[in-house]
Amino acid sequence: MKVPNKSVSEKQNSAVWIYSLFTDFDTSLFLMGKHFRLYEKLGAHLIRVDEVEGTFFAVWAPNALSVSVVGNFNGWNKTAHHLYRKLDSSGIWEGFIPGLGQGEVYKYAIKATDGRDLERGDPFARKWEHPPHTASIIWDTNYSWKDKTWLNKRPKSNALDQPISVYELHLGSWRRDPAEPERVLTYKEIADALVPYVMDMGFTHVEFMPVMEYPYFPSWGYQITGYFAASSRHGTPQELMYLIEQLHKNNIAVILDWVPSHFPGDAHGLYEFDGSHLYEHADMRKGFHPDWKSYIFNYDRGEVRSFLISNALFWLELYHADGLRVDAVASMLYFDFSRKEEEAGTNQYGGSDNLGAITFLKDLNEAVYTNYKGVQTIAEESSTFPGVTHPVAEGGLGFGLKWMMGWMNDTLKYFKNDPLNRKYHHHQLTFSITYAFSEKFMMPFSHDEVVHGKSSMIYKMPGDEWQKFANLRSLYTYMFTQPGSKLLFMGNEIAQNSEWNFTKSLDWHLLQYDSHKGMQDTVRALNHLYRTEPALYANNYSYDSFEWINADDQLQSVYVYIRKGPKAKDTLVVVLNLTPVLRENYRIGLPFKAKWKEIFNSDALALFGSGKVNNGLYLPQQETCHYREYSMIMDLPPLGSVVLKSVK
Structure with missing residues (x-):
C-alpha cells in the first residue's frame, strides 16, 4: 500500500519523514521475482521532498524488529533515525532523511528477532568506503555519456557473426x-x-x-x-x-x-x-x-x-x-x-x-x-x-x-606433451x-590457467626456449x-614467465627480449x-564453417583443416606441424582448384621463428590426396602453423 505523507509541519519536526517510492505493483513484482529495476526503488537516493533536499532510504529486511540509518551524521546513534516498515508483504523499511547529501557514509542498524544488534552495509549502495573500511556512501551515479555512436552500432558490431x-x-x-x-x-x-x-x-x-x-x-x-x-x-x-x-x-x-x-x-x-x-x-x-x-x-x-x-x-x-x-x-x-x-x-x-x-x-x-x-x-x-x-x-x-572448458583442458594437455609423444595423444586436438x-x-585461456601452481602459458610448453615459444605460437594459431x-x-600475449601475481604489475620489461x-x-x-x-568468424557456430582435410596423421603430428566463410573466396586452409621437424614436400589435399598463398606463418623470423616460410604461390596439381581431386606440395615449418588463402 502507499504510505501516506506527513504534513510539512509534521515532517519538519521528524528526523525521518515518511515517504515511499515503492508501489503495490512494485511489491507484487518484487515478490514474484519479476522486478528488474529494484535499484530505482531500494538503496539510498538523493531526492527532493516538498522542496527539501535529502536522501531517501529503502532496504529489504522482512525479519527485522527495527531498522535505522546510522553514520557520522548522527554519531552512529541507532535510535536517532528509525525507518518505517511498509504496511504490506514486501518486508521493506523506508524513509526520507532531510539534509543528508552526497558523500555521507552510512549503514543500517538492524535489531534481529533473536536480540542481536547488527550493522549492515546497503545491498543497493552505489558507492562504498575504500576497504578495509566497510560503510556505504550516498552517491549520485548520474553521468553525461558520450558513446551514443557506439551504442547505435553495437547490435551489429557485438553480434555473434562478428569477430569476438x-x-x-x-x-x-x-x-x-x-x-x-x-x-x-x-x-x-x-x-x-x-x-x-x-x-x-x-x-x-x-x-x-x-x-x-x-x-x-x-x-x-x-x-x-x-x-x-x-x-x-x-x-x-x-x-x-x-x-x-x-x-x-x-x-x-x-x-x-x-x-x-x-x-x-x-x-x-x-x-x-x-x-x-x-x-x-x-x-x-x-x-x-x-x-x-x-x-x-x-x-x-x-x-x-x-x-x-x-x-x-x-x-x-x-x-x-x-x-x-x-x-x-x-x-x-x-x-x-x-x-x-x-x-x-x-x-x-x-x-x-x-x-x-x-x-x-x-x-x-x-x-x-x-x-x-x-x-x-x-x-x-x-x-x-x-x-x-x-x-x-x-x-x-x-x-x-x-x-569451452573441455577444449581448453584437452588443448593444454596435448601441448604439455613432449612433441615426440604427441602421436599418442593426437586426437586430443x-x-x-x-x-x-x-x-x-x-x-578461453583465462586467469584460472595461470595461477595456483599451474604455471604460466609459456612454461606449460615443453622443450628449450625456442621450442617453448614455437609451441605457444602454434597453440595460439590453433586457437584463433x-x-x-x-x-x-x-600477460598471455607477451608470454609472461611467471604465474599471475595480483599484487604487482605484469612484467612488461620482458618485451625488451625478442622472444x-x-x-x-x-x-x-x-x-x-x-x-x-x-x-x-562469420559462421563460427555452424558446422558449415569447418571441415577436416587430414585429421589422422598422428605419426607426424600434422593437422590440416578448412575454415569456410560466406563465400568460396573466403576459404582458408590451416596446416599445423606440431613436432620440431621441418617436413619438406608435404602433400595436402585442396578444397577446390585454385592458386594458394601463405598469409600467416608462425615460424616467421619477425615472430622469433626459424624463418621457414613459404613465399610465392602454390599451384594445384590434379593428384588425389586426402580423398580430394586436387592437391599441392609444401614445406611445413617445425612446430609451426601456416594459414593459406586462395588467390585469383
Missing part, C-alpha cells in the same frame, strides 16, 4: 606506476594506458574481472559485498564510466565479470542480513559453498531473483556494459557441485538440479536480451548441462556464449570438433583458427588475421 577476441584483465595488476608499485591505478589512469594498447593489439573486447566492491583483495573481486558499486580502490563510479566510455569511443566492447553464484560472510554484507537467512539458503547443504567458503544465493526466493536480475540490468543500463560473463554457472545448476552425495541438498523431486537457479538463469537471459540490443551474456560453465546457449523458448538457458557446434562456444570466439588473459616481443607480435598478427578473414 577478448582481452581479460584484472584492473589491480594489469599495470602499475613503477614509481608507486604498491598503488593500483585509477580508472582514468587505466583508460589512458589500456585503450591504445587494446587498439594496437587488435582485441575487439575487454573483459574486466569483477569491478563490484569487494572487501578482500586476494579474492580478485569474486567475493562481492557491494553488488551495485564500482570498487572504490580505483576511483568513483563516474571514473569507471569514463573508462568504459573511452573504450566505446574506440570501438572496443566491454564485458564485466559478474558473480551471482555466491557471496562472502563478512559482517557488513548479505549473510544473515536481517538476522535470518535472507539471501542465502538456510539449509547449508544448499547455502554454503565448501570450495570458496562462501554463501549461495537462494534462487527459490522471488525477492533474491529480483535482486540479482536488477543487478545485472543495472550494469548494462547505468554503466553501458556490452556483456556479462557469469561466473561459476555449474556451481549454481547443481546442488552436488563439488560435494559428496551425502553432503548435498536435493530439489523437491530428490534430484541434484537446482531448479530455482535454472529459473533464475532463464529469467536473467530473457530480461537481458529483451531490454538491451547488442548485449551478450557468457556462461563460465564446465558441466554437460544441455542447452546453455539455446533459446529459453526451446528449453535452453538462453546464454549468448559458453566457455581433434575431439573438440565432435561437439564444437552443440553450443555457441568461447575458447578454430571455430568459436576467443579469450586471452593479460617475448615476437609472442606479442604473433597475437597482434593473429587478431588482425581473425578480424579480416570472414572464414574465421
Whole structure:
C-alpha cells in the first residue's frame, strides 16, 4: 500500500519523514521475482521532498524488529533515525532523511528477532568506503555519456557473426606506476594506458574481472559485498564510466565479470542480513559453498531473483556494459557441485538440479536480451548441462556464449606433451570438433590457467626456449583458427614467465627480449588475421564453417583443416606441424582448384621463428590426396602453423 505523507509541519519536526517510492505493483513484482529495476526503488537516493533536499532510504529486511540509518551524521546513534516498515508483504523499511547529501557514509542498524544488534552495509549502495573500511556512501551515479555512436552500432558490431577476441584483465595488476608499485591505478589512469594498447593489439573486447566492491583483495573481486558499486580502490563510479566510455569511443566492447553464484560472510554484507537467512539458503547443504567458503544465493526466493536480475540490468543500463560473463554457472545448476552425495541438498523431486537457479538463469537471459540490443551474456560453465546457449523458448538457458572448458583442458594437455609423444595423444586436438557446434562456444585461456601452481602459458610448453615459444605460437594459431570466439588473459600475449601475481604489475620489461616481443607480435598478427578473414568468424557456430582435410596423421603430428566463410573466396586452409621437424614436400589435399598463398606463418623470423616460410604461390596439381581431386606440395615449418588463402 502507499504510505501516506506527513504534513510539512509534521515532517519538519521528524528526523525521518515518511515517504515511499515503492508501489503495490512494485511489491507484487518484487515478490514474484519479476522486478528488474529494484535499484530505482531500494538503496539510498538523493531526492527532493516538498522542496527539501535529502536522501531517501529503502532496504529489504522482512525479519527485522527495527531498522535505522546510522553514520557520522548522527554519531552512529541507532535510535536517532528509525525507518518505517511498509504496511504490506514486501518486508521493506523506508524513509526520507532531510539534509543528508552526497558523500555521507552510512549503514543500517538492524535489531534481529533473536536480540542481536547488527550493522549492515546497503545491498543497493552505489558507492562504498575504500576497504578495509566497510560503510556505504550516498552517491549520485548520474553521468553525461558520450558513446551514443557506439551504442547505435553495437547490435551489429557485438553480434555473434562478428569477430569476438577478448582481452581479460584484472584492473589491480594489469599495470602499475613503477614509481608507486604498491598503488593500483585509477580508472582514468587505466583508460589512458589500456585503450591504445587494446587498439594496437587488435582485441575487439575487454573483459574486466569483477569491478563490484569487494572487501578482500586476494579474492580478485569474486567475493562481492557491494553488488551495485564500482570498487572504490580505483576511483568513483563516474571514473569507471569514463573508462568504459573511452573504450566505446574506440570501438572496443566491454564485458564485466559478474558473480551471482555466491557471496562472502563478512559482517557488513548479505549473510544473515536481517538476522535470518535472507539471501542465502538456510539449509547449508544448499547455502554454503565448501570450495570458496562462501554463501549461495537462494534462487527459490522471488525477492533474491529480483535482486540479482536488477543487478545485472543495472550494469548494462547505468554503466553501458556490452556483456556479462557469469561466473561459476555449474556451481549454481547443481546442488552436488563439488560435494559428496551425502553432503548435498536435493530439489523437491530428490534430484541434484537446482531448479530455482535454472529459473533464475532463464529469467536473467530473457530480461537481458529483451531490454538491451547488442548485449551478450557468457556462461563460465564446465558441466554437460544441455542447452546453455539455446533459446529459453526451446528449453535452453538462453546464454549468448559458453566457455569451452573441455577444449581448453584437452588443448593444454596435448601441448604439455613432449612433441615426440604427441602421436599418442593426437586426437586430443581433434575431439573438440565432435561437439564444437552443440553450443555457441568461447575458447578461453583465462586467469584460472595461470595461477595456483599451474604455471604460466609459456612454461606449460615443453622443450628449450625456442621450442617453448614455437609451441605457444602454434597453440595460439590453433586457437584463433578454430571455430568459436576467443579469450586471452593479460600477460598471455607477451608470454609472461611467471604465474599471475595480483599484487604487482605484469612484467612488461620482458618485451625488451625478442622472444617475448615476437609472442606479442604473433597475437597482434593473429587478431588482425581473425578480424579480416570472414572464414574465421562469420559462421563460427555452424558446422558449415569447418571441415577436416587430414585429421589422422598422428605419426607426424600434422593437422590440416578448412575454415569456410560466406563465400568460396573466403576459404582458408590451416596446416599445423606440431613436432620440431621441418617436413619438406608435404602433400595436402585442396578444397577446390585454385592458386594458394601463405598469409600467416608462425615460424616467421619477425615472430622469433626459424624463418621457414613459404613465399610465392602454390599451384594445384590434379593428384588425389586426402580423398580430394586436387592437391599441392609444401614445406611445413617445425612446430609451426601456416594459414593459406586462395588467390585469383
